Amino acid sequence: MNCHRVQNLLSSYLDQELSAGERREIRRHLFACAGCSRLCDELTLIKDSLEGLEPPAIGGDFLKKVHLYRDGRLLQETFLWGKRLAMTAAWILLFLLTSFLLFPNSSGPELAKKEDRLPGYDVHERTPQQQETQAEEGGKKPFLPLLPGIPVSR
Amino acid sequence: MLRSESLSLTRSPSDRWGDFEEQVKIYEKPLYHFAYRLTGDINDAQDLLQEGFLKAYRSYHRFQPGTAFDRWMFQIIYRLFVDNYRKKRRRPFISSLDEPHPHLEQAKTTDVPDYSNIPEDSALRQELGRTIQEALMLIPENFRVAVILCDIQGLSYEEISQVLGCSLGTVRSRIHRGRRLLRELLKPYFREERRRKK
Numbered sequence: 001m002n003c004h005r006v007q008n009l010l011s012s013y014l015d016q017e018l019s020a021g022e023r024r025e026i027r028r029h030l031f032a033c034a035g036c037s038r039l040c041d042e043l044t045l046i047k048d049s050l051e052g053l054e055p056p057a058i059g060g061d062f063l064k065k066v067h068l069y070r071d072g073r074l075l076q077e078t079f080l081w082g083k084r085l086a087m088t089a090a091w092i093l094l095f096l097l098t099s100f101l102l103f104p105n106s107s108g109p110e111l112a113k114k115e116d117r118l119p120g121y122d123v124h125e126r127t128p129q130q131q132e133t134q135a136e137e138g139g140k141k142p143f144l145p146l147l148p149g150i151p152v153s154r
Numbered sequence: 155m156l157r158s159e160s161l162s163l164t165r166s167p168s169d170r171w172g173d174f175e176e177q178v179k180i181y182e183k184p185l186y187h188f189a190y191r192l193t194g195d196i197n198d199a200q201d202l203l204q205e206g207f208l209k210a211y212r213s214y215h216r217f218q219p220g221t222a223f224d225r226w227m228f229q230i231i232y233r234l235f236v237d238n239y240r241k242k243r244r245r246p247f248i249s250s251l252d253e254p255h256p257h258l259e260q261a262k263t264t265d266v267p268d269y270s271n272i273p274e275d276s277a278l279r280q281e282l283g284r285t286i287q288e289a290l291m292l293i294p295e296n297f298r299v300a301v302i303l304c305d306i307q308g309l310s311y312e313e314i315s316q317v318l319g320c321s322l323g324t325v326r327s328r329i330h331r332g333r334r335l336l337r338e339l340l341k342p343y344f345r346e347e348r349r350r351k352k
Contacts, residue, residue: 011326
């Protein structure tokens with residue numbers, strides 16, 4: 001291994017990210033080369049300094065925004081369900097009102113009154129005058145329209 | 155250091171919220187550290203982490219049980235950071251000379267720890283931390299994030315490639331180049347340190 005290759009692999013060597021064979025070769029080179037050995041020491045110092053950095057003291061609530069979002073979302077969800085319920089109720093009321101306005105005499109109450117209705121209102125029930133007319137017309141044959149293709153029996 | 159938790163998919167929203175809070179409590183410290191090293195500012199780090207947690211909470215139903223929460227969060231925070239970074243680059247901050255700088259105003263109100271009674275060793279560590287942070291802010295952000303994830307968070311190259319969504323070779327190269335840039339930037343500091351010790 002030459003110096004250029006070793007210097008490129010030094011960081012990986014320090015992080016133990018190389019194979020055993022590569023590590024052995026680099027170690028051998030470092031024993032022999034003063035320049036690469038110095039670079040290795042400096043990189044080790046950098047790595048150790050970074051590892052030894054103290055974390056900053058924790059201050060403040062990191063979940064502040066999450067709490068705000070969560071509360072806002074919960075309120076929004078409650079409001080949304082209330083809105084949906086109100087809309088459904090409004091639609092049902094509108095439907096009922098429209099049906100009452102469009103069909104004021106629906107069949108329901110009429111059927112209930114069928115038994116005690118007046119005789120003149122029945123389509124099948126006939127007045128005496130109508131019965132007389134029917135008796136006069138009794139001998140006559142009913143009018144049959146002549147339609148093409150339909151034979152008329154006499 | 156890294157833990158992977160299994161979560162049940164058949165949980166009610168309140169249970170899920172409980173799970174989320176629990177995960178946040180476990181990992182808030184390393185995540186805050188990551189955000190701080192990435193941004194270099196306490197207020198920015200807090201904002202970034204709050205945004206990250208909000209984004210994570212909104213897509214928590216997509217979080218796969220059995221995977222590590224912290225790595226998922228690293229990914230979210232890094233993407234948010236990159237987005238903010240790009241936005242900031244597009245719209246540079248313009249302030250009036252008469253008005254106080256908002257960051258400085260905020261810095262006044264935050265609790266600054268008192269180092270007056272701590273030993274010299276700790277003060278030196280603080281100084282080193284500040285110097286390294288300054289150097290970190292000078293290197294490109296894709297090198298910075300790779301170095302932070304590797305050296306500060308202790309992730310393996312494969313884990314870093316998953317978080318950043320790039321190949322192992324790219325991760326290796328970014329870490330190496332990042333460290334070499336840091337070495338160049340920190341050379342005078344370490345030289346002075348060595349001289350002081352002698």
